[in-house]
Each structure stands twice: as structure tokens, then as C-alpha cells.
Amino acid sequence: MDITRPLHSQDIQSFLLWMPNWIGDVVLTLPVIQSLRRAYPVARIFAVARHPSDELLLGHPAIDTVLTMPSGSENRFWQRVGFARNLKKYNFDVGVVFPNSFGSAFLLSLTGAKCRLGYNTEARDILLTHPVATTAHLKKAQYRVEYYFKILSSLKLDTPDRNFVPLIPQEGDATVREVLLDMGLSEQEEFITLHPATSKTERSWHVERFGILCQKLIKEDDKRVVLLGTEKESELLNRIRNFGPPESIRIIPPVNLRVLSGLLKRSHLFIGNDSGMMHLAAMAGIPVLGIFGPGSPESTGPYMAPEKQEMVTRNFSCSPCRQKFFKECKPSPHYKPYCLEDITVKDVHEGVHRLLKRL
Numbered sequence: 001m002d003i004t005r006p007l008h009s010q011d012i013q014s015f016l017l018w019m020p021n022w023i024g025d026v027v028l029t030l031p032v033i034q035s036l037r038r039a040y041p042v043a044r045i046f047a048v049a050r051h052p053s054d055e056l057l058l059g060h061p062a063i064d065t066v067l068t069m070p071s072g073s074e075n076r077f078w079q080r081v082g083f084a085r086n087l088k089k090y091n092f093d094v095g096v097v098f099p100n101s102f103g104s105a106f107l108l109s110l111t112g113a114k115c116r117l118g119y120n121t122e123a124r125d126i127l128l129t130h131p132v133a134t135t136a137h138l139k140k141a142q143y144r145v146e147y148y149f150k151i152l153s154s155l156k157l158d159t160p161d162r163n164f165v166p167l168i169p170q171e172g173d174a175t176v177r178e179v180l181l182d183m184g185l186s187e188q189e190e191f192i193t194l195h196p197a198t199s200k201t202e203r204s205w206h207v208e209r210f211g212i213l214c215q216k217l218i219k220e221d222d223k224r225v226v227l228l229g230t231e232k233e234s235e236l237l238n239r240i241r242n243f244g245p246p247e248s249i250r251i252i253p254p255v256n257l258r259v260l261s262g263l264l265k266r267s268h269l270f271i272g273n274d275s276g277m278m279h280l281a282a283m284a285g286i287p288v289l290g291i292f293g294p295g296s297p298e299s300t301g302p303y304m305a306p307e308k309q310e311m312v313t314r315n316f317s318c319s320p321c322r323q324k325f326f327k328e329c330k331p332s333p334h335y336k337p338y339c340l341e342d343i344t345v346k347d348v349h350e351g352v353h354r355l356l357k358r359l
Contacts, residue, residue: 116130261284
């Protein structure tokens with residue numbers, strides 16, 4: 001590779017993609033990666049990802065190899081350095097760093113990728129051969145898919161893909177039918193998926209309000225509800241399940257993200273916070289109702305047709321904020337930001353009805 005020549009004019013045989021940390025951000029890179037694959041159909045595309053995002057990428061047809069970052073007690077500085085240096089053996093032509101941190105660009109530089117693309121945040125110009133100028137305002141205001149796409153501007157790609165390609169099941173994956181039967185549901189039963197959690201509790205709508213919403217969906221709309229969450233969130237899920245009869249509220253058992261994506265495809269509708277699961281539902285192609293407080297649908301809303309989404313938000317002028325709770329705003333009596341506190345069950349239930357009428 002010759003870094004003095006335009007990158008798009010060179011013969012590129014391999015890419016290393018340093019993926020974002022969060023599932024939702026990983027999903028929003030996929031239309032960009034699919035565009036990269038279309039432009040370079042025979043190049044080898046490797047992706048470095050954290051768990052559990054690696055589960056999602058392992059089944060993605062645009063990616064050849066997934067390299068999982070060290071986790072748990074192995075996720076210390078020198079372990080990460082050793083992991084990155086070990087990637088030199090692949091002799092990558094181009095490395096792309098999607099996260100904005102200095103550390104991620106530093107680790108990418110240790111892989112020996114000849115050309116390195118990323119934003120010039122945190123004085124990273126010294127680590128990148130093709131730094132892209134940006135500002136904090138641009139990241140805050142620009143829609144995330146477009147923001148990620150701009151990182152690859154030196155490759156002269158056309159546009160991000162408009163649709164997500166289907167994932168490929170891997171050996172050992174449970175079938176959707178098996179998971180439904182495990183939940184006591186048949187393949188023909190219609191259900192709404194509800195995800196009440198987020199990475200930070202301050203970003204999530206009230207558990208009790210999710211419970212009351214379930215009651216309304218069951219009693220007034222004759223819907224069956226399926227709750228989605230991790231094993232660590234089982235207490236939260238059971239609190240919501242207690243708001244309704246057991247036969248009308250079920251909980252999805254632990255499955256990997258590939259299987260979960262297939263299960264979401266069978267769902268009639270997704271309701272949830274601004275979270276990675278909201279983006280996974282959009283990737284699965286089902287209608288999405290998202291509850292936005294500190295975030296903004298303008299920058300991190302689901303990547304899908306407008307008619308298939310309904311975003312419930314108070315549109316506070318301070319959103320999206322830096323989410324340094326509660327240094328920039330006062331908490332409500334229930335220790336929530338008021339941009340979430342002020343969203344009522346009626347607001348969300350009416351949003352569900354608006355979305356259902358469009359289906």
C-alpha cells in the first residue's frame with residue numbers, strides 16, 4: 001500500500017474493522033460495512049468486537065472473520081496490547097476504527113494495518129494515516145449511520161445500504177421454533193416484544209409504567225406480550241410479568257443475538273427504550289416504538305422506514321445530552337431525568353395505536 005496515493009485507487013485485499021463497544025452502535029455500522037463489501041467483493045473483511053456483539057457479527061455475510069476482544073479479568077491494558085499486536089500476522093491493508101477514543105486508535109495502530117482510517121478526535125491524527133475531521137457538535141447532531149459512513153470517505157463508496165442483509169445461522173444455534181415452544185408459544189401466535197432495560201438505569205423508563213402498559217395491551221388491545229432481557233435483568237422482568245396473567249406475558253430465555261434476531265422477526269411489534277435491542281429489532285425488520293429521553297431519535301433512532309417507527313419523546317432542548325447523570329440536570333423524585341419522567345403510559349400506549357394503524 002502507498003499512503004501517498006488516493007486510497008480508493010489502490011488494490012485493497014484486506015480490511016480490519018475495529019467495532020464500537022455497544023450493540024446498538026454495532027448494528028448502525030452494518031449498512032456501512034455492507035456498502036464496503038459491495039465495493040470490495042473479494043477482499044477479506046475482519047472485525048474486532050466485544051462480546052456479545054461478536055455473536056451478531058459471526059452470522060453476518062459481509063464479514064469473513066470475527067476476532068473477539070479479551071473480556072472479564074483478561075480485559076486489562078497489557079492483554080489488549082498483546083491482542084492487538086498478535087493481529088500483525090494478518091498483514092492488513094486497511095484498518096478502520098469506529099470508536100472515537102484514543103485507546104481504540106492506539107490499539108489499531110499496534111495491528112500494523114498499513115492505512116488507518118478514523119476520526120481525528122482526542123488528538124488521534126498521529127495514529128491515523130487518513131484522519132477525518134469532525135467536531136463534538138457533528139457527532140451529537142449527525143445521524144449515526146452517516147457519521148460512521150464518513151469515516152470511509154477516502155474509499156469513495158457510493159452510499160450506505162438501505163436494508164440489513166439476513167444473518168446466517170451458525171452451528172449449534174437454537175431454532176426459533178424451539179425457543180417459542182420453550183416459552184409455551186406456537187409458531188402461529190402473534191405477540192408484542194417489550195424490552196424494559198438499558199445500559200444505565202437512568203436512561204430507562206419506569207418499570208412500573210412498563211407493567212401498566214402491559215396491562216393495557218393485554219386487557220384493552222387483546223395482545224400477548226413477550227419480555228426481553230438478560231439473565232441479570234430477570235428480577236426486573238419478573239416484576240413486569242407480575243402485572244398480568246402468566247399466560248399473557250412470557251419471558252424470552254437466554255439466547256444469542258443471532259437467534260434473538262430471528263425471534264424478533266416473528267414479533268408483531270417491538271416496544272422499548274433507546275437501547276441496543278431497539279436497533280436489533282429494526283435490523284430484524286419489525287415495527288419499532290422507541291422511548292427516548294436523554295438521547296435523540298435524530299442522531300440514534302432506528303435505521304428503518306419512517307412509517308415503521310414511532311418515537312415517543314418530549315424533545316427537550318438539552319437532548320441529546322452527555323448523560324452524566326445528574327450533573328447537568330436535576331433528577332425527578334424517582335431519580336429519573338425529567339425528559340423520561342414526563343413520558344406517561346398514555347403517551348406510549350397512544351404511540352402503539354398510531355403505529356398499529358399504519359401496519
